Amino acid sequence: MSTTTRHHEVTITADPAVPTIEIVREFDAPPAAVFRAHVEPDLVTRWLGPRGMTMEITRWEAETGGAYRYSHRDANGEYGFYGSFHEVRPGERIVQTFTFDGYPDGVCLETLHFQDLGDGRTRLRGLTAFESVEARDLAVSSGMDTGVVEGYEQLDELLTDL
Amino acid sequence: MSTTTRHHEVTITADPAVPTIEIVREFDAPPAAVFRAHVEPDLVTRWLGPRGMTMEITRWEAETGGAYRYSHRDANGEYGFYGSFHEVRPGERIVQTFTFDGYPDGVCLETLHFQDLGDGRTRLRGLTAFESVEARDLAVSSGMDTGVVEGYEQLDELLTDL
Numbered sequence: 001m002s003t004t005t006r007h008h009e010v011t012i013t014a015d016p017a018v019p020t021i022e023i024v025r026e027f028d029a030p031p032a033a034v035f036r037a038h039v040e041p042d043l044v045t046r047w048l049g050p051r052g053m054t055m056e057i058t059r060w061e062a063e064t065g066g067a068y069r070y071s072h073r074d075a076n077g078e079y080g081f082y083g084s085f086h087e088v089r090p091g092e093r094i095v096q097t098f099t100f101d102g103y104p105d106g107v108c109l110e111t112l113h114f115q116d117l118g119d120g121r122t123r124l125r126g127l128t129a130f131e132s133v134e135a136r137d138l139a140v141s142s143g144m145d146t147g148v149v150e151g152y153e154q155l156d157e158l159l160t161d162l
Numbered sequence: 163m164s165t166t167t168r169h170h171e172v173t174i175t176a177d178p179a180v181p182t183i184e185i186v187r188e189f190d191a192p193p194a195a196v197f198r199a200h201v202e203p204d205l206v207t208r209w210l211g212p213r214g215m216t217m218e219i220t221r222w223e224a225e226t227g228g229a230y231r232y233s234h235r236d237a238n239g240e241y242g243f244y245g246s247f248h249e250v251r252p253g254e255r256i257v258q259t260f261t262f263d264g265y266p267d268g269v270c271l272e273t274l275h276f277q278d279l280g281d282g283r284t285r286l287r288g289l290t291a292f293e294s295v296e297a298r299d300l301a302v303s304s305g306m307d308t309g310v311v312e313g314y315e316q317l318d319e320l321l322t323d324l
Contacts, residue, residue, distance in 0.1 A: 097271065109270075
């Protein structure tokens with residue numbers, strides 16, 4: 001882990017009227033590398049989620065029609081998550097569903113776009129759609145932003161190694 | 163096919179502010195039968211979609227983490243669809259994604275609830291979430307309602323045989 005990595009800002013937008021969350025973040029790495037860090041399980045476990053969590057993957061088929069299941073663990077407990085890879089378009093786009101075991105009736109649909117900014121840089125844009133504004137607000141208030149910010153900082157650090 | 167089957171009304175609600183479509187329909191059959199008609203491929207091909215279409219399934223794993231692909235064909239052409247089964251909770255709930263090949267960047271997330279009304283009746287409630295009001299309005303204006311109404315009429319007829 002490098003302590004000198006420069007971190008870009010994360011923009012998290014929750015439209016008051018529409019139950020979506022948009023997350024935009026730039027990375028100083030080309031789309032192929034940022035994409036790889038999202039689909040190769042040995043890389044994903046190195047950055048996804050907040051700092052101080054251990055991630056264990058029990059299912060991982062990062063291809064169109066595949067599915068995943070993993071858990072995050074810390075001193076306070078274990079948190080399970082699962083979903084499907086609706087579409088994996090290499091280097092460009094991932095569409096996946098997401099459910100937290102602790103809120104089993106909740107589900108959201110996330111579309112990730114990997115945009116090439118040239119000069120070895122990528123803009124990652126994630127749009128997450130919920131079934132209701134209430135469900136979206138619950139996700140926002142759960143401390144999701146910490147997981148996103150710290151996860152992407154860990155991804156910056158991982159990308160310097162790729 | 164029975165021509166004497168009584169058909170219930172379909173309620174299709176597209177909230178002007180939120181990009182969802184809610185579809186509610188009752189069936190004179192118990193939840194187990196209505197659910198079965200949604201997961202067994204030999205039954206699904208007998209009712210899904212508008213009248214006059216031939217349905218061919220090329221992938222069908224109706225279980226949590228599974229996926230599907232099928233096409234509808236008529237004299238005018240062939241229309242392909244694919245998606246994932248995010249969750250299949252037997253007799254209760256199906257959560258699935260959906261993309262029409264002709265609009266490959268569009269995707270929606272559909273949650274189907276099978277509610278037991280007693281006396282061998284079921285209320286099916288489907289909530290479909292889109293990423294934007296524009297995408298939802300495009301789906302509505304594509305003639306989706308005809309497919310829903312006629313599909314459920316065909317399902318009524320199938321259910322009398324189960």
